[in-house]
Structure formats: C-alpha cells, structure tokens
Amino acid sequence: MSARPDVPTDVHPFPVPASRPLADALWHAVAEAGAGHVHGVPGDYSLRLLEALEETPGLGWAGCSTELGAAFAADGQARARGLGVLCTTYGVGELSALGAAAGWAAEDVAVLHVVGAPAWQRLRGGAAVHHSLADGDGEHWVRIAAEAGAAVHVVAPDRPDALTAALTTWRRDRRPTVLVVPHDLVDLPVPSPPTVAAEPAVAQEARDRAADLARRFVAAAPRATVVLGHLVHRRGLHDAVRELAALGSPLAVLPAGRTAVDDDDPALLGSYQGPLSDPGVRDAVESRSGRVLLGGTLSDTATAGFAHDLSLGETLVVGRDALRWGDEQVRVPIEVATAALVAARRTRGAGGAAEPGGTVRARPARASCAAAPAIDATAAVTQARLWAALEVTLPPAHRVVVDPGTATSGVLASHLPAGTRLESQTTWAAIGFALPAALGAALATPDEGVLAVVGDGAARVTFQELGLVRSAGARIVLVLVDNGGYTIERLLGDPSARHHDVVPWDWPALVRAVVGPDLVDVATPTTDGELRAALAAAFAARDRAQVVVVRTEPLDAPPALHAVARALARSRSRPARSTDAPREGTAS
Numbered sequence: 291m292s293a294r295p296d297v298p299t300d301v302h303p304f305p306v307p308a309s310r311p312l313a314d315a316l317w318h319a320v321a322e323a324g325a326g327h328v329h330g331v332p333g334d335y336s337l338r339l340l341e342a343l344e345e346t347p348g349l350g351w352a353g354c355s356t357e358l359g360a361a362f363a364a365d366g367q368a369r370a371r372g373l374g375v376l377c378t379t380y381g382v383g384e385l386s387a388l389g390a391a392a393g394w395a396a397e398d399v400a401v402l403h404v405v406g407a408p409a410w411q412r413l414r415g416g417a418a419v420h421h422s423l424a425d426g427d428g429e430h431w432v433r434i435a436a437e438a439g440a441a442v443h444v445v446a447p448d449r450p451d452a453l454t455a456a457l458t459t460w461r462r463d464r465r466p467t468v469l470v471v472p473h474d475l476v477d478l479p480v481p482s483p484p485t486v487a488a489e490p491a492v493a494q495e496a497r498d499r500a501a502d503l504a505r506r507f508v509a510a511a512p513r514a515t516v517v518l519g520h521l522v523h524r525r526g527l528h529d530a531v532r533e534l535a536a537l538g539s540p541l542a543v544l545p546a547g548r549t550a551v552d553d554d555d556p557a558l559l560g561s562y563q564g565p566l567s568d569p570g571v572r573d574a575v576e577s578r579s580g581r582v583l584l585g586g587t588l589s590d591t592a593t594a595g596f597a598h599d600l601s602l603g604e605t606l607v608v609g610r611d612a613l614r615w616g617d618e619q620v621r622v623p624i625e626v627a628t629a630a631l632v633a634a635r636r637t638r639g640a641g642g643a644a645e646p647g648g649t650v651r652a653r654p655a656r657a658s659c660a661a662a663p664a665i666d667a668t669a670a671v672t673q674a675r676l677w678a679a680l681e682v683t684l685p686p687a688h689r690v691v692v693d694p695g696t697a698t699s700g701v702l703a704s705h706l707p708a709g710t711r712l713e714s715q716t717t718w719a720a721i722g723f724a725l726p727a728a729l730g731a732a733l734a735t736p737d738e739g740v741l742a743v744v745g746d747g748a749a750r751v752t753f754q755e756l757g758l759v760r761s762a763g764a765r766i767v768l769v770l771v772d773n774g775g776y777t778i779e780r781l782l783g784d785p786s787a788r789h790h791d792v793v794p795w796d797w798p799a800l801v802r803a804v805v806g807p808d809l810v811d812v813a814t815p816t817t818d819g820e821l822r823a824a825l826a827a828a829f830a831a832r833d834r835a836q837v838v839v840v841r842t843e844p845l846d847a848p849p850a851l852h853a854v855a856r857a858l859a860r861s862r863s864r865p866a867r868s869t870d871a872p873r874e875g876t877a878s
C-alpha cells in the first residue's frame with residue numbers, strides 16, 4: 291500500500307521500526323521496564339550485547355568486580371525496584387553468579403540474567419570453545435541454570451521469540467530468568483516492541499473456585515491470624531495486608547515477612563518463629579481454629595528447625611502459584627488468591643467483637659526483644675549495645691539489608707522504625723549477599739536510605755563490590771561487625787575450633803583503598819557513646835558513603851542467636867515430618 295502523497299513519511303517525529311536487532315530490542319525493553327541499571331562483568335561473548343547497552347537511553351552499566359557480587363547487586367535491585375538485571379559471559383561468568391542466582395529462586399526475586407554465549411552453531415554442536423568443558427555438550431550451563439530454579443530461554447536463528455518469552459517470565463511472572471544470546475545472533479531481527487502481557491490470564495472458573503475456597507475457610511476460621519512471608523514484599527501485597535488488618539485480621543510475621551507491616555501496627559501480634567515466638571503470638575498462630583500463611587516459606591530457619599506446631603489441614607496457604615486448604619488446591623497467582631481472601635474477609639465484615647471460632651487478642655509486648663542495656667557512654671561496644679544504638683539512631687523508612695550471622699539475629703530482635711524495609715535471605719542464607727545487595731538497592735532507589743549490616747566473615751566474600759560507590763555513585767551506610775570470624779558458626783559448633791577464626795583485616799584501610807578516601811567516611815567507635823554518635827552522623831550524611839566498623843568479642847551474640855543455635859542443634863537430630871514442607875508448605 292502506498293503512503294498518502296500529502297503525508298511525507300520521512301518526517302514522522304517518532305519512527306517506530308516494525309523490527310529491530312535483538313540486542314537493541316532487549317535493552318530497550320529492559321529500560322522500559324524501569325530497571326535503570328544492568329549489573330555484571332564483561333566477557334568476549336557478551337561484548338556485542340554490552341555495545342548495544344551503551345547505546346540505550348535510560349539504562350546504565352553497573353560494572354562489578356565479580357559475577358557473584360553482580361548477581362547479589364541485581365538481587366538488591368530487584369527487591370528495591372521489582373526487577374533486577376545481570377549480564378555475564380558464558381560458562382565462567384554465569385557459573386560465578388550461580389551462588390547468588392540460586393538464591394533468586396529460593397527467595398522469589400525477579401532477576402533477568404542475560405548470558406552472552408558462543409556462536410549458535412558452535413554452541414549447538416558442542417565445539418571445544420573456551421569456557422566450555424570441551425566434551426561435545428554445549429548445554430551443561432543451560433541445564434544448571436534450570437536446576438537452579440530459573441526459567442531458561444535460548445535465542446536461536448528460528449527462535450527470536452525467546453526474547454519475548456524471557457521478558458514474560460521475568461516481567462509478568464516475576465521469575466528468575468536466564469536469556470542465552472549466542473553472540474552471532476545479537477542482530478537477529480525481532481518484533482519491536484516485544485509484546486509482554488502485564489498479568490497472566492487467569493480463567494474465570496479458577497477465580498471463582500479460589501473465591502469459594504477462601505469464603506469457606508473464612509467462614510470456618512473467621513479470626514484466623516494471617517502469617518506474612520517474603521512474598522508480601524516481592525509481590526507488593528502490602529495494600530491487601532493493610533485491608534486485612536482493617537477488617538480485623540490479626541497479623542504475625544515470619545522472619546522473611548518482617549516489616550510487611552510496621553512493628554508498631556496495632557494489628558501486628560508479633561514475630562512468629564515456632565517455639566522462639568512470644569507465647570501469645572505462638573498461641574494465636576498455632577491455634578486449632580486455623581491460620582492463613584500468606585506468601586511464606588516454613589523453612590528450618592523460619593521455624594527454629596521445624597519445631598513449629600502447625601497442621602496444614604487447618605491452614606489456608608496463599609502460595610506463589612496456588613491457593614490451598616487441606617486437600618483442596620486451586621492454581622492461581624498469589625495476587626488472585628490474596629484478592630480472594632480479602633474479598634471473603636470483606637464479605638464476612640469487619641468489627642472487633644469476638645466471633646465463634648476465634649478470639650480477639652491484645653498485642654503482646656515486642657517479640658523476643660532482649661531488654662536494651664541502659665546507655666553508658668563510656669562502656670565498651672557489645673552486640674547488645676550495637677542493636678540498642680541502631681534502634682534509636684536508624685531513621686524511619688530505611689531499607690535494612692543483612693547477612694546471615696549475628697546481623698540477622700540482631701535485627702530480627704530489634705524494634706524497627708516506621709517504614710523500615712528489612713531485606714534478608716531466610717531460606718538461601720548466603721553470606722556475601724548483604725553488601726552488594728544493599729549497593730544494588732541504593733542504585734535502584736537513590737533517594738532512599740540504605741543500611742547494610744555485615745559480618746567480617748560475610749564481608750570477605752563480596753567486599754570489593756564497595757567499589758560501586760566510586761564507579762556508579764551508590765551511597766549506603768555500612769555497619770561492619772568485626773568479631774574475629776564466624777560467630778554464628780561458633781555457637782552452632784565447637785566455639786574454640788580454629789576453623790571459626792579469620793585472619794584480621796584492616797577494614798578502615800581496605801574501605802579507603804577500595805572506595806577512595808574522598809567518597810567515604812569511616813568511623814571506628816569503641817564505646818557506646820562513640821557508637822551512637824558515629825551512627826547518628828552516618829545516617830545524617832547523604833553525600834558520601836558511610837562505614838562504621840564495630841568490634842565485638844568472638845562469642846558475643848544477640849540472645850536470640852543463642853536460642854536459634856540451640857534450636858537448630860536440636861533440629862539436626864529430629865526426624866523429618868510432613869510439615870517440614872518445601873515452599874509455602876506444599877506437602878500436607
């Protein structure tokens with residue numbers, strides 16, 4: 291069809307090509323999704339991808355020191371912004387990322403991992419290319435990525451649609467996704483823009499069944515406590531949680547669901563961690579009349595080593611992909627299942643009066659918080675003083691990112707100010723996560739304050755990523771707990787064993803070497819007074835990164851960690867039960 295003669299097509303202000311080269315379409319789609327940055331380390335197989343990235347407006351490159359660090363940074367980016375992006379090279383790069391990438395699946399974090407790969411014929415033919423096993427099998431890494439929980443899509447000459455498929459599992463389904471791009475196919479023409487549905491299509495029949503299941507559960511257990519897990523954060527279910535609270539549902543939080551509601555929210559009973567919970571919280575959650583598990587995983591770390599007493603027969607499990615009660619299951623996304631629960635609760639009506647089958651409970655005191663020590667400006671810094679000082683100095687609405695170890699136990703036992711968002715890895719629990727994840731989150735949301743609390747053991751794993759302060763302008767407050775090694779492991783095993791010790795490092799010198807002295811302030815408080823002053827100053831300064839190095843004794847730990855260590859030791863000798871279930875308690 292010829293163009294109308296009076297409309298010159300060559301002066302159209304916004305020409306939109308019907309197709310464009312794959313790399314170009316990929317990065318434009320990533321920019322349009324609002325990712326902001328791509329983290330990674332280059333390699334020869336990914337160079338042409340990265341050249342196309344340089345040409346993409348609205349998308350920056352956050353080069354990291356290792357792929358592991360980059361993958362954790364993308365994890366933090368995804369937690370802060372909903373979606374994270376990583377780009378690595380074939381084999382060596384993607385495998386280096388794997389220790390973090392499996393955590394995306396375990397913790398439901400939506401990261402797109404773009405892998406630059408050898409030319410298509412070589413990949414398919416299993417040629418002895420570099421970064422391969424040279425054994426004739428070009429698919430080892432693809433299988434490993436799938437085993438680590440990712441949706442994997444490989445671009446091929448006849449598979450340009452792999453791009454749309456990858457954008458769909460990443461953006462629409464919020465799944466960790468790997469897109470393998472053979473480097474000779476970066477210019478493969480693909481439809482532009484790739485069409486990605488905003489939400490999965492859910493049949494009305496499935497919606498109706500979910501609504502019916504939720505109604506029947508609410509009728510049977512109208513006052514069921516709603517136990518909140520990590521998916522409230524990842525899927526942004528906070529409004530639904532607020533509505534459930536307004537309708538009179540008591541709330542409790544699993545460790546990974548902490549800060550899904552503010553600590554001071556009147557609807558919050560407290561934290562649930564099996565026998566380590568406050569007795570009032572435990573009674574409410576383990577009540578025979580039932581409970582709702584909203585987007586949570588009953589992992590050993592969340593339940594003091596599976597020492598919880600929950601019958602799945604009385605639990606409405608609002609899981610990632612299904613709504614379950616007893617033997618009944620309806621496959622719907624968690625957003626649909628949560629809406630069904632809220633609607634059922636709304637139909638039932640709000641009100642504070644006790645109803646048959648349940649009781650209204652007063653909120654117990656702060657769960658498992660040790661009594662804070664009185665301020666003594668000249669007293670030496672201890673774990674108890676560190677967490678008491680953070681409670682009073684941390685400003686509202688900060689993102690707090692913690693590694694496994696004393697950091698996680700300390701923060702879980704602390705009272706956090708309004709609007710705090712806690713980011714931890716309860717199930718995957720990899721040390722080295724918090725520092726790069728905090729930097730990735732800070733890059734993703736530069737106007738928000740980010741605190742990372744990191745042990746000296748964890749810091750050794752990914753410390754060099756602090757270079758993102760200089761290279762990409764990330765600003766965080768880092769509290770580095772220097773206690774001579776792996777304190778949490780000391781409590782789990784023989785405290786005097788030498789494998790818990792680490793060689794001391796000069797952290798202030800390292801920080802200055804990695805970041806450069808002009809972009810970071812480093813404090814080394816030794817007394818309670820100095821600690822509080824250093825933290826207050828660090829939170830007040832936003833133009834430079836802030837590092838506070840805190841020294842504590844090797845066996846000094848938050849009381850909660852001693853309790854967790856005892857519980858985990860008991861759990862190792864306990865036989866497994868049916869409620870030691872995978873994901874959201876899928877087994878029954």
Ligand SMILES: Cc1ncc(C[n+]2csc(CCOP(=O)(O)OP(=O)(O)O)c2C)c(N)n1
Nearest residue numbers: 695696720721745746747748775776777778
């Ligand atoms: C990648 C990885 N390796 C090993 C472990 C086992 N691990 C869990 S906590 C921990 C020690 C953490 O020490 P540190 O970061 O110094 O924290 P602390 O308890 O001393 O404050 C180790 C080695 C792990 N969780 N992840």
Ligand SMILES: [Mg+2]
Nearest residue numbers: 745746747775
């Ligand atoms: Mg340590």
